[in-house]
Amino acid sequence: MSSSPLSLAVIGGGQLARMMQQAAIGLGVHIRLLAEGPDVSAAQVIPDHFVGDYTDIDDLRRAAEGSGVVTFDHEHVPPEHLRTLESEGHVPRPGPGALIHAQDKITMRTKLRELGVPSPRWSVMASVEDVVAFGLPCVLKTPRGGYDGKGVWLVRCEADAAEALAAEAVLAEELVDFRREISAQVARRPSGESVAYVVVESRQENGVCKEVIAPAPDLAEDLSAQAQQIAFDVAEALDVTGMLAVELFETSDGRLLVNEFAMRPHNTGHWTIDGAETSQFENHLRGVLDLPLGPSTPSARWSVMYNVLGGAVEELEAQVRTVLEAVPEAHIHLYGKAVKPGRKVGHLTVTGDDLEGVLAQARRAGSLLQDG
Template identity: 55%
Template sequence: MALRVGVVGGGQLARMMIAPAVELGIELRVLAEEPGMSASLAATAVGDYRDAATVLAFARDVDVITFDHEHVPQDVLAALVDAGVAVRPGPGALRFAQDKLLMRARLAELGMPQPEWAAVTDATELQEFIDAHGGRAVVKTPRGGYDGKGVRVVETGVEADDWFAALAEDTHGGALLAEELVDFTRELAQQVARRPSGEVRAYPIVETVQRDGVCAEVIAPAPHAGDRLAAVTAELGIAIAEGLETTGMLAVELFQTTDERVLVNELAMRPHNSGHWSQDGAVTGQFEQHLRAVLDLPLGDTSPRAGWSVMVNILGGPAEGGLDERFAAAMAAHPDVKVHTYGKAPRPGRKVGHVNVTGDDLDEIAYQARAAASFFQD
């Protein structure tokens, strides 16, 4: 009987696990939030991931449960563990991806480099932090934010009053996360795979380019990284994976500062946008690697297949008409480009796909990737 992996969440990350699952002979099952989602090809159930009974019923006949996102509540995760289900990553690790304040505190315990930060419960405390950090700060909601959501750059404490008001109405109370506004030269990402038996493998460090808080491009490996930086970030990623006891793929988003330090910005305990290049640019892509890791199978080689890989996200898509005609046009104009679509209806700012190009001339493949992605924009 084939190994069975259950994925909670029917988004594009679950969708991109389907092909490697077929290649590995793994039966992939998906609990989608609603019909017609990106991973509908593998959706064997539709239901609310916040409902323990629904998730337990879905998990009944699989070998391991993993995730398309990190939003499954802790009580649901605990119910799975109590029922004897293998949950990977487990609730102990996921809580650090679900709550940025917990993440910051745990990373501090592990001695990881990160921006100066504080938990703030009102405008006065936020203003004190701002005043102590040059007159500006980043404020974040600890839970639920992604792709620029739940993040603000502020100069006064009252600029987060609406978030403080929402906290006051929450029966659990809580605080916001205030961070120093880091003077960085670029953003990097380090991916690591870890399996339950302890084997770990690091991917090459990559450079990520953000636009409006959303990842737009990834270059692998990061240009001008050098052996020292690559070794430092790989060691850092592995130390975090081991310190948090993650299982599966871990993405560590980093700032590289003007004085050549690296600071941890965010964590993701799943396949990640910064690793999409590896589908076509690495010996073992991140989606295959995630399946190997959560099943505790030997991890694959993370080496690049070419000198460079460039990934460009397709954001928004055409205002009118479908993506099929654009897809064919992009393929015809750029036959060396790999186009990956997510089966989503276009809307402004939405990630509806990405393109990958690999080669030995970075300028050329970056041009090809950007040109191919432009076919999907009006």
């Protein structure tokens, strides 16, 4: 592949990379993909791909060769490898100095404390006695690698604490009394230009995001503005390029506390494909390639995104006709993944002017696609 300002290496072959390709086609961006296997989600739609290991520096070099920029489907590339790529003249975006805050929760919490960003009370634990002294009940997390509820323990007693610590969950956080979870997303380019999407509400089921409502219903204007400003401040302070998603708790007493964040397109932003003037995937590409960012304005009053998890329907493609006959307004996005119980295998979005109607349509379509 010849070097071009509109060439991009993407590390990781999941559904985020797959949806980056959807945006790349319109922009004329050429993507080279480092995939985990020949049939992973993104490899099915990106012709220029090869199978390799994102922890192998030579595979990363091969992906980066001839590419203007390197970006990511996930946060797990070793930071020392990213620094090596930088030293050799490649351009990871976000860079290792930013990405480490999405890779390591203790590093993230330490930086947020330095920045004065509101967060749950937290501390690093070395023993069950430390956990008891911190205060029960609480939440224990592994610093690295957790997602979708994995690597997280609700600790109510000493036995729970011992189990979590044995699994290397050493980050303790207070158990927050929250009303709901919300997410603020911004896109930023190296020149410093940034745009914010409307703040959304995310609803969880068994630790996994089940549906997202954009914008978050009945969110006070001052809290919405505060959430967006937190995202802007974090992006600026950490020099994030591309998309940043900041997940927050809206507490029962009306405060916002940062839970986690991701420096890539995020599940809570999938609604933007069908519900915003510029999708999070296009603005991620624009951001990391230092192109002018697109408007983030919603294109509908309400958007509801419904995550399709592995359920009773095994042949999702065969079920599409049934779903669209019942809910023609549904915009379906399948990830090309084998169906396994609880696995994210697709999502769909419904937009409209009436929230209750949009919610009902999204849930009906999602149920039909997932369970028949």
